[in-house]
Amino acid sequence: xxIVPLIISATVTTALIVVLNMQLPVGTxxxxxxxxxxxxxxxxxxxxEPVDVSFDKNISIAGIxxxxxxxxxxxxxxxxxxxxxxxxxxxQGYLHAKFRLWQMEFQTNVAAGRLSEIIGxxxxxxxxxFRRLGMVYGxxxxxxxxxxxxxxxxxxxxxxxxxxxxxxxxKENELPFEFKxxxxxxxxxxxxxxxxxxxxxSFDLTGQGDDDLWMTNTRNYLGYETFKKLFPExxxxxxxxxxxGTTFDKPSIVVKTPANADSVYFHxxxxxxxxxxxxxxxxxNGSNNWAVSGAxxxxxxxxxxxxxxxxxxxxxxxxxxxITTPTHNTYGASFPGAPxxxxxxxxxxxxxxxxxxxxxxxxxxxKFRDTTMQEYWFNNEWKKSEFRNEVxxxxxxxxxxxxxxxxxxxxxxxxxxYKSRNEDGKYYAVxxxxxxxxxxxxxxxxxxxxxxxxxxxxxxxxxxxxxxxFVFASVSGDIAIRQQGKFVAKWKHQGDFVQPGTDSxxxxxxxxxxxxxxxxxxxxRSFVSSANQMAVDSTYPYxxxxxxxxxVYRGYIINRKLAxxxxxxxxxxxxxxxxxxxxxxxxxxxxxxxYLDETKLNSEEKKYLELLKTWxxxxxILEKGxxxxxxxxxxVYKQTYGDEFGKSKLPLYWPEQSTLVEALLKDSLYAFAxxxxxxxxxxxxxxxxxxxxQKASKTLQNASNENKLEWGIFKDTYVNHLLKIPALSRLHLxxxxxxxxxxxxxxxxxxxxxxxxxLTDKVQAFAVYPGGQxxxxxxxxxxxxxxxxxxGKYYSVLFLKKQVAENNSRIKWHCTFVKA
Amino acid sequence: MxxxxxxxxxxxxxxxxGLFPVLPWWSFAITSIIIAIAIHQKPWKAFLAAxxxxxxxxxxxxxxxxxxxxxxxxxxxATILPLGGSSFALILLTAxxxxxxxxxxxxxxxxxxxx
Numbered sequence: 001x002x003i004v005p006l007i008i009s010a011t012v013t014t015a016l017i018v019v020l021n022m023q024l025p026v027g028t029x030x031x032x033x034x035x036x037x038x039x040x041x042x043x044x045x046x047x048x049e050p051v052d053v054s055f056d057k058n059i060s061i062a063g064i065x066x067x068x069x070x071x072x073x074x075x076x077x078x079x080x081x082x083x084x085x086x087x088x089x090x091x092q093g094y095l096h097a098k099f100r101l102w103q104m105e106f107q108t109n110v111a112a113g114r115l116s117e118i119i120g121x122x123x124x125x126x127x128x129x130f131r132r133l134g135m136v137y138g139x140x141x142x143x144x145x146x147x148x149x150x151x152x153x154x155x156x157x158x159x160x161x162x163x164x165x166x167x168x169x170x171k172e173n174e175l176p177f178e179f180k181x182x183x184x185x186x187x188x189x190x191x192x193x194x195x196x197x198x199x200x201x202s203f204d205l206t207g208q209g210d211d212d213l214w215m216t217n218t219r220n221y222l223g224y225e226t227f228k229k230l231f232p233e234x235x236x237x238x239x240x241x242x243x244x245g246t247t248f249d250k251p252s253i254v255v256k257t258p259a260n261a262d263s264v265y266f267h268x269x270x271x272x273x274x275x276x277x278x279x280x281x282x283x284x285n286g287s288n289n290w291a292v293s294g295a296x297x298x299x300x301x302x303x304x305x306x307x308x309x310x311x312x313x314x315x316x317x318x319x320x321x322x323i324t325t326p327t328h329n330t331y332g333a334s335f336p337g338a339p340x341x342x343x344x345x346x347x348x349x350x351x352x353x354x355x356x357x358x359x360x361x362x363x364x365x366x367k368f369r370d371t372t373m374q375e376y377w378f379n380n381e382w383k384k385s386e387f388r389n390e391v392x393x394x395x396x397x398x399x400x401x402x403x404x405x406x407x408x409x410x411x412x413x414x415x416x417x418y419k420s421r422n423e424d425g426k427y428y429a430v431x432x433x434x435x436x437x438x439x440x441x442x443x444x445x446x447x448x449x450x451x452x453x454x455x456x457x458x459x460x461x462x463x464x465x466x467x468x469x470f471v472f473a474s475v476s477g478d479i480a481i482r483q484q485g486k487f488v489a490k491w492k493h494q495g496d497f498v499q500p501g502t503d504s505x506x507x508x509x510x511x512x513x514x515x516x517x518x519x520x521x522x523x524x525r526s527f528v529s530s531a532n533q534m535a536v537d538s539t540y541p542y543x544x545x546x547x548x549x550x551x552v553y554r555g556y557i558i559n560r561k562l563a564x565x566x567x568x569x570x571x572x573x574x575x576x577x578x579x580x581x582x583x584x585x586x587x588x589x590x591x592x593x594x595y596l597d598e599t600k601l602n603s604e605e606k607k608y609l610e611l612l613k614t615w616x617x618x619x620x621i622l623e624k625g626x627x628x629x630x631x632x633x634x635x636v637y638k639q640t641y642g643d644e645f646g647k648s649k650l651p652l653y654w655p656e657q658s659t660l661v662e663a664l665l666k667d668s669l670y671a672f673a674x675x676x677x678x679x680x681x682x683x684x685x686x687x688x689x690x691x692x693x694q695k696a697s698k699t700l701q702n703a704s705n706e707n708k709l710e711w712g713i714f715k716d717t718y719v720n721h722l723l724k725i726p727a728l729s730r731l732h733l734x735x736x737x738x739x740x741x742x743x744x745x746x747x748x749x750x751x752x753x754x755x756x757x758x759l760t761d762k763v764q765a766f767a768v769y770p771g772g773q774x775x776x777x778x779x780x781x782x783x784x785x786x787x788x789x790x791x792g793k794y795y796s797v798l799f800l801k802k803q804v805a806e807n808n809s810r811i812k813w814h815c816t817f818v819k820a
Numbered sequence: 821m822x823x824x825x826x827x828x829x830x831x832x833x834x835x836x837x838g839l840f841p842v843l844p845w846w847s848f849a850i851t852s853i854i855i856a857i858a859i860h861q862k863p864w865k866a867f868l869a870a871x872x873x874x875x876x877x878x879x880x881x882x883x884x885x886x887x888x889x890x891x892x893x894x895x896x897x898a899t900i901l902p903l904g905g906s907s908f909a910l911i912l913l914t915a916x917x918x919x920x921x922x923x924x925x926x927x928x929x930x931x932x933x934x935x
Contacts, residue, residue: 005863006931013924017846020917035921038914039845040881041838044897045914048889172841177893181900727899778893 023183028122032181044180046173047778055813062820063161064090071805072813073798076773076781079322079811081802086158088325089339091817093162093189096319100336100775101167102176103315105186106722108193108337111135111200116394118184124392124400125278131390131402132418134411135203138434139195145439146195152441156191159339163189177777178723197337198441202434204281204310205355205466210413212363213273213428215546216497217650220269230641230672234534235552235658237587239559241469241481241535242518243525251541252513257491258505265499265506273498274424275414276651282311284739284749286551287354288577290529290558291473291481293522297568302473302759305573306343306352307751309744312719314729314783316771318342318753322799323448330448331765331799333753336775340444343753345765347799348451349474350757354530356467356483359545360433362494362508364409364501368427371416373405376427377502383408409501410435429501431508433486438464453478453521460484461514469530475759481528482519483535487512490543512542527562531555531742552658553740557583561742570766573756578743578792580619580736584661585629589617591664592632595689605697608632619743620736621712630714630738631699635692636660643676712736719770719786720748721777728777735790743792754794766794823869826859830873830922835881848874848918849925856929863930870926875919882911 020035037043055072066083068091073079078095082088096104109115113130115123130136147153167186179185219227258265287308294300310317318333323341332344343352367377368385375382388411390402405412407429414428439462446459456472460482463470467485472478488495489510499506518535520528533555534544544550560583561576593613601609608628615625637660645654663670668685675683700709708714712734721728737743737750744750750770758764770789774781788795798810805811833855834848852874856866886894886907894907903909 006928006934009863009924009928009931013849013921013928016921016924017849020921021844021846035917036845038917039838040878040885040914040918041835042841042845044893045882045885048885048893050888051890051892052888725900727896727905777896778889780890780892782892 030120033183036183037180042173044177044778047177047180047776049774049776049779051780053779055815057815058818059815060818060820061094061165063165064817064819067819068817069802070095070815070817071800071811072815073808073810074812075320075784075795077320077322077798078815079324079798079800079805081324081805083325085325085327086154087817088323089155089158090162090165092321092323092334092339093159094166094817095321096334096336097163097166097189099773100315100319101163101170101186102178103722103775104163104189104193104197104337106178107200108196111139111196111203112193113390113392116392116400118182118395120395121397124394127392128400128402128418129278130203131392132404132411132413133203133430134413134432134435135196135199136390137388137411138202138432139192139199141435141437142199142439143192143195145437146441147191149439149442152439152445155339155445156194156441159194160189160191176775182723194338194441197335199434201335202465205285206360206432206434210275210277210361210363210430211653212361212495212498213275214651214653217273217648218652219497221648221650221652222644223269224267230644230655230659232547232659234538234547235656236662236666237556237658238534238537238550238552239556240533240537241483241528241530241555242520242537243523244537246520246536246539248536248540249516251489252516253489253510255489255491255494255509257494258503260505261491265497266493273426273428274650275428282749284744284746285310285355286357286532286554286744288529288531288554288558288742288744288751289352289354289469289471289481290527290562291350291471291479292562292565292568293473293479293526294477295526296562296566299569299758299760301475301761302477302479303568303570303573304345304350304352304471304473304479304757304759305577305755306354306471307577307754308343308353309750310752312717312748312750312752312770314719314721314771314777315775316752316769318769318771320767320769320773320797324802328449329801331797332755333767333769338441338444340441340448342444343755344448345757345759345763346448346450347763348476349456349472350759350763350765351447351450351456352471352755353468354471355532356469356485356487356535357532357545357549358467358485358487359490359495359549360465360467360486360488362431363413363498364407364429364431364506365498366405366407366409366412366427366429366501368405373412373415373427376405376407378408379502379504385412407501408504409507428498433465433488436464436486438486440464452476453480456480457482469535471528471530473757473759475761475763478522479526479528480519480521481530483517483530484514485517487517487542490545492543493546494543496546516542525563529555529558529562531558548653548656551740553584554742554744557581558742570756570758570764574766574792574794576742577751577754577756578737580738580741580743582617582619582626582629582738582741584633584657584740585615585617588633588661588664589629592636592689595685596693597686597690600690601693604701605694608697608700609693618736619711619738619741621710621734623711623736624709626711626738627703627709627714628696628700630711631703632693632696635696635699636664636689639688639692639695640670640672644672715745715747717745717747717750719783730783730786733786733790751789754789756794763799765797765799767797768794822859822861823865826855826861826866826869826926827873829859830855830870830926831877834874834877834918834922846921849921852922852925853929853932856926857933860933861930863927863934866930867923867927871919871923874922875915878918879911879915882914886911
């Protein structure tokens with residue numbers, strides 16, 4: 001009988017195919033479906049792009065009004081030449097999808113709280129957080145505004161159609177690599193996804209997550225009087241965006257501190273808050289930008305520089321391109337996920353952005369009648385809640401439903417059912433400007449079409465969230481900077497802590513009119529700049545938010561440098577944008593050395609002291625002194641505040657480093673130098689600095705033993721794949737700089753796009769970003785620019801009229817879009 | 821002769837059906853069974869012919885792809901899987917899986933014919 005071997009053979013064959021067709025669990029994740037993934041004609045091998053691949057193509061396509069041309073240069077930057085704007089945005093969408101589809105899908109799914117659909121239960125915490133924060137709700141509001149404006153609606157519709165034209169043309173074997181790895185498929189794009197993407201930027205750039213909660217913990221823990229000493233209003237070394245001494249107009253909105261604020265707000269002290277967000281935007285999210293007028297440049301024409309500092313990821317957040325139509329001619333960095341150029345220049349003007357850092361997200365403690373959350377106490381009566389259900393689908397599991405109570409303030413983010421270490425049984429609602437209807441895309445659309453200063457002012461006047469410092473320069477010679485956003489007119493310290501949600505007195509009373517936002521045009525000093533510092537001095541009539549949201553030192557060094565420079569060339573600006581000078585160390589080293597008693601150090605410790613003394617104050621990759629300073633400084637910080645803050649069981653915010661700097665420089669008898677754990681002794685700076693140096697030396701010795709004393713190796717910068725897979729990331733990059741240097745590159749964070757625009761009659765520009773034009777890990781264009789970025793090199797960008805594009809030697813490929 | 825014919829036909833059909841990416845990746849198992857039924861051989865020979873056919877076919881395809889790609893992606897995938905970043909090991913694994921599925925399918929086909 002052959003039936004037995006047949007059955008066995010058929011069973012084994014079937015079992016093998018079934019196993020190879022399954023995602024198998026490994027550790028916390030899952031394998032791809034191995035048979036599919038390895039299949040040469042379907043799986044990942046199809047994503048291994050030939051290094052000599054041609055991008056020449058004739059694409060016959062429905063959805064465009066006229067034929068259009070796209071020229072790709074040697075860096076795979078597309079130059080789109082279309083007969084009208086909507087065709088250009090259609091093609092932009094098509095190209096974003098062709099080169100970056102997976103990241104567009106992934107980032108918008110994260111923003112929408114849909115990560116669990118892709119990776120399973122591991123994504124649930126982040127999904128719950130974003131749903132409860134109201135990301136989808138906010139995106140829906142913004143979508144309404146976006147679609148109410150005919151220009152942005154037309155642009156976004158065309159963009160969406162372009163993305164979908166590509167998705168529909170995609171064959172199974174052409175699916176981007178990560179879809180195959182994680183085993184899912186792209187869904188069609190929509191205008192809502194664009195709104196979600198922009199909403200994610202609002203989340204990333206509006207403050208330290210849910211900082212009101214932790215600041216409240218900190219105040220409760222210290223008491224308000226001590227708190228005030230450790231969290232001063234502003235740093236003395238602050239050099240604001242608008243120079244000190246500028247006079248401001250009288251405010252059109254005057255807000256009064258509620259009468260009972262002292263007892264129910266500032267000095268309120270009850271049991272602490274344990275709520276902890278699972279995802280907190282990087283504190284270093286910020287940027288530099290500046291412009292110098294012709295009076296300071298060799299050419300007599302302005303130069304504008306912009307480098308946004310964000311998480312360093314592959315595929316990059318940015319995609320470089322040129323868009324040319326009869327209405328505009330624009331070049332720069334675009335967001336895969338949204339139409340238009342976000343940071344760039346036209347043939348008449350250039351613009352750049354840095355984050356304003358203003359506080360536009362406040363938390364309110366809600367008193368519900370009972371745990372059903374049906375009614376809450378507001379203005380002396382029970383008010384009915386509304387509810388919003390957020391359904392989270394989970395791959396391989398039953399769906400999760402978040403039942404979110406909506407109050408007059410906004411969604412109740414933290415409640416008894418939300419297990420995010422929220423064990424105090426309280427309810428916190430969030431009020432956030434990103435929940436309001438807004439149309440940020442209008443600003444970029446208008447900037448893309450701007451010809452002059454007035455166009456720029458008009459373009460940015462409606463920008464709401466996240467508030468930005470828009471720097472501007474024009475071929476006609478103007479320079480300007482404006483801080484623009486929908487900023488809340490707050491009484492002093494409103495929203496530093498959780499506010500009572502029972503009283504309308506504590507609600508936001510209005511928004512600052514755009515013309516009262518800080519701004520400056522063609523100043524006498526011939527330059528404008530911003531680096532996330534506080535925009536204005538204390539004479540500005542509105543409250544900006546707690547000072548911890550505003551770093552001090554990059555802004556200081558940028559202004560000092562620009563003030564002293566003349567005859568500036570673009571090369572000078574390249575050197576400045578990548579400068580590694582450490583002004584924090586310049587301020588503090590003399591005092592650290594003054595207080596350090598050398599005679600108490602052993603020979604190993606003296607070795608490090610010598611490195612610190614002889615250091616040139618530059619955070620260049622080979623500088624060992626930079627490592628010694630960093631470790632020593634962190635150790636001083638911990639030694640100073642660790643005794644006060646270390647024992648809290650709740651998450652706290654620690655003081656800003658500028659607070660420590662100023663204490664060290666100005667207060668030789670600083671009260672917090674004393675170690676409160678030693679009752680019999682009163683420590684001074686001398687004690688703090690000595691112990692800190694001894695502790696730092698141990699860390700340094702370990703680093704030294706592993707040959708990691710050089711700054712570049714110690715810092716160990718990397719550009720991470722969005723899925724945090726090391727093999728798809730670029731690790732151990734030898735780049736200098738650091739948190740407080742102009743080249744603000746930390747381990748996984750830094751200048752995500754460096755741009756220098758010289759506004760000569762024919763605009764010249766230089767740019768680089770830590771990524772590559774293709775999002776495909778199997779393409780040689782995946783990480784092409786990283787080495788140049790690491791080495792501080794820029795590419796001279798091609799900004800061409802169509803007639804010359806065809807014959808330019810750096811144009812390599814020609815793609816035609818033919819109306820079908 | 822049958823052996824060689826089986827190898828050539830199995831490889832040819834596997835390749836052809838792979839040109840239709842809407843079909844599942846394992847469609848070549850079906851074609852391998854069909855060949856094993858059509859060209860009757862001893863079970864072990866049927867297995868071996870199909871194994872060799874798809875092993876060699878897949879090895880050649882991915883070798884060509886990998887060379888044109890200068891190993892950019894195979895090194896990354898061979899690090900994820902993990903195969904120590906060896907493109908060669910990844911090519912072998914790919915070819916082996918293809919060969920094994922085809923071989924077992926052909927074995928089944930051979931038994932069907934006998935039955």
